[in-house]
Amino acid sequence: MQYKAIKLVKRPELRITPDLFETVTLETPAIVDGQILLKQTHMSLDPAMKGWMTDDRKSYIPPVELGEIMRSSGVAEVVESKHESFAVGDRVVGMIGWTEYAVSDGQGLNKLPPGVSAEAVLCVLALPGLTAYQGLIEIGKPKAGETLVVSGAAGSVGSMVGQLAKAEGLTVIGTAGSDDKCRWLEDELGFDSAINYKSDDLAEQMAGATPNGIDLYFENTGGPVQHVVFNRMNAxxxxxxxxxxxxxNTATPAPGPSWxxxxxxxxxxxxxxxxxxxDDVPRMMQELATYLAAGKLKYRAHKLQGLESAIEGINLLFTGGNTGxxxxEL
Ligand SMILES: NC(=O)c1ccc[n+]([C@@H]2O[C@H](COP(=O)([O-])OP(=O)(O)OC[C@H]3O[C@@H](n4cnc5c(N)ncnc54)[C@H](OP(=O)(O)O)[C@@H]3O)[C@@H](O)[C@H]2O)c1
Structure with missing residues (x-):
């Protein structure tokens, strides 16, 4: 049987362009003892991928080598198994890549509990929820009554951060790039207020929304929000x-505020x-699943259709075109 995969063949300069990728047709390999064959059903697109495409060898993760299948996480179903821990029909989440099928020895894969949708996994239990939980709960150590501002608030990580903070009893203000996104934060997710960071009076709006100053800032974006928030941080x-x-996507980073x-x-x-x-993923997944089961984490998935939609679609992350x-979906 044949399947499609997408390889990285060129490194990006400023933007991610179609010529960085090559779609190849491959034959499904026969698996050997200790291996499973995965059919990917949902593939995550994340801003970090831009960094993985560049030749930065000092980063926290090595770059994708040219000629390799592009790296990404995703949800897949086991369709063949010669591995004692995985049965045909098991669903897993892990780093699978831009491919319809993949062979794995099971390392780095987490099995999904029955009944949890692939969307819930990619929106909550995988990178967005885990990142929000690690950053807010483990590092930020939020306390009820404190005021939190989160930038990129309508995004995958930001929307989880704000909702976890609400569930912990904080006053939550989010910034996002459109009035529609701000309405979603206030009306659907229960943020105390949301500010369009493209407004001319960003500083005034932030002052109005944070009369007691800001105790916690969860930085997802940089840009003008950072400057305004920084000036309102409490002791x-x-x-x-x-x-x-x-x-x-800029040639030089924005000048920073005075530190x-x-x-x-x-x-x-x-x-x-x-x-x-x-190493802490199983515990954090359980904690997130508890919030999810209690209805405290709403989410939305922005689904593109078909493997090759990734090539152009990944740019939605940088234009703000993704709503969720x-x-x-493969
Ligand atoms: N440290 C970690 O381990 C870790 C893990 C995951 C994600 N992250 C980081 O968390 C951030 C959010 O990632 P995500 O996966 O949740 O993506 P996302 O927020 O779902 O999508 C990206 C969003 O970023 C906003 N954006 C794009 N360009 C911007 C700009 N110039 N200024 C301000 N906002 C801009 C857009 O929303 P607007 O319409 O609001 O502009 C866009 O929808 C990224 O910076 C990512 O690298 C870090």
Whole structure:
């Protein structure tokens, strides 16, 4: 049987363009003892992939080599098994890549509990929820009554952060790039307020929404929100630096604010990357599943159709065109 996969053949300069990829048709390999054959059903598209395409060998994860199938996480079904821990029909989540089928020895795959949809896995239990949980709960140590601002709030990670913070009793303000996204945050997800960061009066709106200052800032974007928030941080505030998507497609990063407040107000700024915490994934997944079962985490999936929709579709992450966790349905 034949299947399609997409290889990275060129490194990006500023933008991700179709000429970086080559779609190939491959023969399904025969599996040997200890292996399984996976048919991928849902494939996650994430901003970090831009970094994985570049030749940065000092990053937290090695780059995808040219000629290799593009790296991504996804949900798959076991369709053949010669592995004692996996049966045909099992559903798994893991790093599967831009491919319709993959052979695996099971390492790095987590089996999915029955009844949980692939969308719920990619939107909540996998990278977005895990990142939100690690950053907010483990690093931010939020306390009821505190005020949290999250940038990229209508995104996959940001929407989980805000809802987890609401569930923990915080006042939550989110920033997003359109009025529609802001309405979704306030009306559907229960944020206390949401601010369109493209407004002319961003600073005034932020001041109005945070009369008691800001205790926790969950940074997903960088850009103008960072400057406005930084000036409103309270003493002993915490800034969780998760992502800087505003700088991913620019030639030079934006000039930063003066960091003098880090000293004066005894702030802690902590960068983190989820892959450092893989060992803790089973526990965090369980915690997230509890919030999910209690109806405290709403989510939405933005689904593209067919393997090759990934090539153009990944750019929705950088234009704000994705309304929900971006994924490909194969
Ligand atoms: N540290 C980690 O381990 C880790 C793990 C996962 C994700 N992340 C980071 O978390 C951030 C969010 O990732 P995600 O997967 O949840 O993606 P996402 O938020 O679902 O999608 C990306 C969103 O970023 C916003 N954006 C794009 N360009 C922007 C700009 N110039 N300024 C401000 N916002 C911009 C857009 O929303 P708007 O319409 O609101 O502009 C877009 O919808 C990224 O920075 C990512 O790298 C880090």
């Amino acid at each position: 002993h505030g915490r800034i969780i630096v998760c992502g800087m998507i505003a700088d991913y 003098i407040n880090i000293i004066k107000r005894r702030l802690t700024i902590t960068g983190f990357t989820m892959p450092d915490h893989w 966790k971006l994924m490909v």
